[in-house]
Structures are given as structure tokens and as C-alpha cells.
Amino acid sequence: MPVDYDLVIIGGTLAAREAAIAAAGLRAQVALVEPPNQDRGLDADLCLRLWQQVGQQQRQANRVEPFKGNLLPKPERSTPEQISQSWSQGMAWAQTIADTLAEERSLEVLSAQGVDVRVGRGEFVRRPNVGFVVEGHLLRSRAYLLANQRTTxxxxxxxxxxxxxxxxxxxxxxxxxxxxxxxxxxxxxxxxxxxxxxxxxxxxxxxxxxxxxxxxxxxxxxxxxxxxxxxxxxxxxxxxxxxxxxxxxxxxxxxxxxxxxxxxxxxxxxTAPPQLDQTGLNLAGIGLESLTVTSKLKTRHPRVYALSGDSQHAQFEAAIAIKNALFLPLWRLQPQWMPNIVRTDPPLARVGLTAAQAQQQWGKAVSSIALPLKQVPKAQLRAETTGLSKFVVHRNGQILGAHILAPEAEEWIGTIALAMQTRQPLPKLAKGAIASSSVAAILYEAERVWRMQLLHQHPRVLDALDSGFDWLRSRDH
CATH class of the missing domain: 3.50.50.60 (FAD/NAD(P)-binding domain)
Structure with missing residues (x-):
């Protein structure tokens, strides 16, 4: 039976709106179902990142002079009224940011780009064929994508x-x-x-x-x-x-x-890992009593795709899901190359394997390099020396994992993830276009330590070097 759409997206998130725009850009017929009053909604992860930024600014200001007009009272002398005032000011700031981001992906912008926007609550129906009903209107599509709000x-x-x-x-x-x-x-x-x-x-x-x-x-x-x-x-x-x-x-x-x-x-x-909110969607009505997704973002229903609920990778997952839903399901998530961020101050970023995991697969061919942040000149200049970087490297130079606790770690973990995905060895990464004053300059030190570790695994080479330099010094100059 013919259908009206190539893809129906059950939204309520920024990732859903961006997925709708991307799918419409491929000339697909797309419908986006948005819950009412969604533009004023606040995302918990956005608020968390805001408070992290406020904390960083407060900490940096405290090194120089008292910070005037700040959002953060001194914890040791803050009153309940001060706490509530700080929280209200922070939430107002977060709402302003959310509104600004929403303007770029407003429902009016989506409609202008060819997306059929439907505002209202809806649910799946099975008969006579699988569809999604919104406020009494049946939307029938080749595929459906669950990209709605998350809940703990x-x-x-x-x-x-x-x-x-x-x-x-x-x-x-x-x-x-x-x-x-x-x-x-x-x-x-x-x-x-x-x-x-x-x-x-x-x-x-x-x-x-x-x-x-x-x-x-x-x-x-x-x-x-x-x-x-x-x-x-x-x-x-x-x-x-x-x-x-x-x-x-x-x-x-x-x-x-x-x-x-x-x-x-x-x-x-x-704070358990969030999941997509399934309330009122009637997933059981189409045979999805429990929602699990594969690496291709497919559910057990052949026409229903879903994001995993991980906000860090939502937009990346949405890009894979729409390609699999609109075309052939050939694209997969690659978790080993996807950075994970702990949004603290300083942040903790990782990609790939730990040293223990790598050694289980490759044994003695794996080296673990740990470098304290205080070795970086920029960290000393900024008085941010609390941190540690660990690199897990194969003896052929391939990076198997990176674990970084340092300011701006979330910014440069992506460079390492890209190097791992394209199989660029550590020496090439260290010789890349990385400013020597940057925190990422620790990559140079990591490459030097790795070479020294590799050299000391070959005693005959060390003996040859000693003999060679002894001979050179013994010659007349």
C-alpha cells in the first residue's frame, strides 16, 4: 500500500530537528512530530554544561581578583536564599541559550525547508498498516525514527x-x-x-x-x-x-x-543513563514491548529506528539512522572511535581501550604512557596543573586508547579519535598542526616517551648505539 512519507520523525529534541532538515535536504518526504510547547523546554545536559562553564569562570576569576556579579556564592557561607537566587539566574541564562539555539531550528525554519511539521501528541497504530497517529491524523511512512526526549x-x-x-x-x-x-x-x-x-x-x-x-x-x-x-x-x-x-x-x-x-x-x-521516553507512544502495539537498538540504530521492528538516548552522540546517531532508514541499512556506529566526555571541571575525556583491555588482546605489544598535565607550559601559565593524560599505544604506533583529564580535553579528544579512525599512528599525529603552546602539545611528549619505551625493548639496538658513539668519540677530531 502506498505511503505518504519516506520518514516520520518523533521529535522533541534538537537532534530530531536536525535529522528532519538533513532528510529533507536529500529530497525525502519528511514529517516531524513535535510535542506542544517544546520550544520553551530546557535540556538537562545543556544546563549541566552551563553550570560547568560558570564554575570555570568563577575558578579562573578567583585566581586574579574577587569576581563581581557572579552566579556562584561562596559555598561555605551561602544561604538558601543565595542558592535559590543563583540557581534561578543560571536557569534564566540557560533558557536564553536554549531559545537562541531553537531560533536556528525553529518549526517555521523547518517548514520552509520542506518538512511537514505536526505539533501534538501521537502514538503508533498497527491496523490496517503500521502508522503514527497525531491528533487524529494518520501518518504513514516507509520508516519511523524515535528521536524524542530522554528520561532517567x-x-x-x-x-x-x-x-x-x-x-x-x-x-x-x-x-x-x-x-x-x-x-x-x-x-x-x-x-x-x-x-x-x-x-x-x-x-x-x-x-x-x-x-x-x-x-x-x-x-x-x-x-x-x-x-x-x-x-x-x-x-x-x-x-x-x-x-x-x-x-x-x-x-x-x-x-x-x-x-x-x-x-x-x-x-x-x-542519574542513571537516560533512555528515550516511551510514554504514550504505544510501542507495544507494534510489537516493541522493550526498546533495544542495534549498531545500525534499528529496533526489532524492521521499519522503526531509534536513537540510543545518549545525548553526547545524538546528532551523530541521527545522521546514521536517517541514512539507514532512507536507503539501505549499511551504516553502523563505531563505539571504539566515539569519544565519551565526563562534563566536570576539568573534563575527563576518553576514546578507545584502557591499558588492561588492550593488553588482553595484544599482550606485551601494548605500551601505556601516563603524562601529568604539569609538564605542559600552557598549563603552568594558566595555573591549571591538575590533570593526567594516558595513551595506550601498540608497538606499531597505532593509538588504541586515550584517556585525558585536563582543561579543554573534550576539544582535542576528537583529534585523537579521528587519528584512530583513519589509522594514523602517534608519530604522525604528534607531527601534525598542533600549536606548541597548546595543552595538546603533550602529544609531542607522548610520542617521545613511546619511542624511548620502544627503544628499550631492543637491548641489541641500545648496545649498537653505545658502541657506535664510543667509536665516534674515539676518533681524532
């Missing part, structure tokens, strides 16, 4: 529903409250947990991160330990290897039972 799933923890925990998505809506929570218990030690903990502590909120295992379990252990030290220096309380048993509400506060301890706070914050 609830943890399976006894007593948790009774305490009404916060999530990053609900936290950003608290700006209109008269007072924010003064004490937060953050459950989990993932990247969002530590980033939000640091941001909240810097505006004067007491934050305790409760980690069932070690903090940042997916990151290099050495860099995760240094990141924990940075957080604790900011005033974040980190409880590692503390299994969480239960939660309950007691007399205007919440109590978390964790490893034999009773931890009290005003609210609980959950």
Missing part, C-alpha cells in the same frame, strides 16, 4: 518510589521554587552523577555521591581516582564501594540505608 529510569530500590526522587530532567524545573534542596544524596557513581555533584556543590548545595562500586567504573582507574580527588577538593562527599540497600522518608527528609550507614538529606537525585 528509576532504580529498583526498596522504598525509593515513596521519597519521590529527583532526576536531572526534573531538577532543571526547580528554578521557580522558593528554595532548592540544601542537601542532596546522589545515587550512583556514573558520569552524570559526578558532573551534577560538582555543579551543585559550587552553588552551595551539599552533595553526597553514593557509589555501589568505585566512582566512574567505566573510566581508567587512575584517572577516576584523580577525578575523585578533584571532586573532594571542591567539597563533594564521595562514598565508594557503598552498596545501597533502601530509601525512606522521615520527618521532612530522606534517609538512605547504605552498607550499614544511615545517610540523611533533603532529596535524592538519580
Amino acid at each position: 529510569p528509576q532504580l529498583d530500590l526498596p522504598g525509593l518510589p515513596g521519597v519521590s526522587p529527583l532526576t536531572p530532567e526534573t531538577l532543571v524545573t526547580l528554578g521557580q521554587l522558593q528554595r532548592l534542596p540544601r542537601r542532596l544524596l546522589i545515587l550512583g557513581g556514573d558520569s552524570r552523577a559526578v558532573a551534577w555533584a560538582q555543579a551543585l556543590v559550587r552553588i552551595g548545595i551539599e552533595a553526597t555521591v553514593i557509589c555501589p562500586s568505585r566512582m566512574l567504573p567505566n573510566e581508567d582507574p587512575e584517572l577516576a581516582a584523580l577525578m575523585q580527588a578533584v571532586l573532594e577538593a571542591d567539597g563533594v562527599h564521595v562514598l565508594s564501594h557503598t552498596p545501597i540497600d533502601a530509601a525512606e522518608a522521615q520527618a521532612q527528609q530522606v534517609v538512605v540505608q547504605a552498607h550499614g550507614r544511615s545517610l540523611k538529606g533533603d532529596h535524592i537525585l538519580i
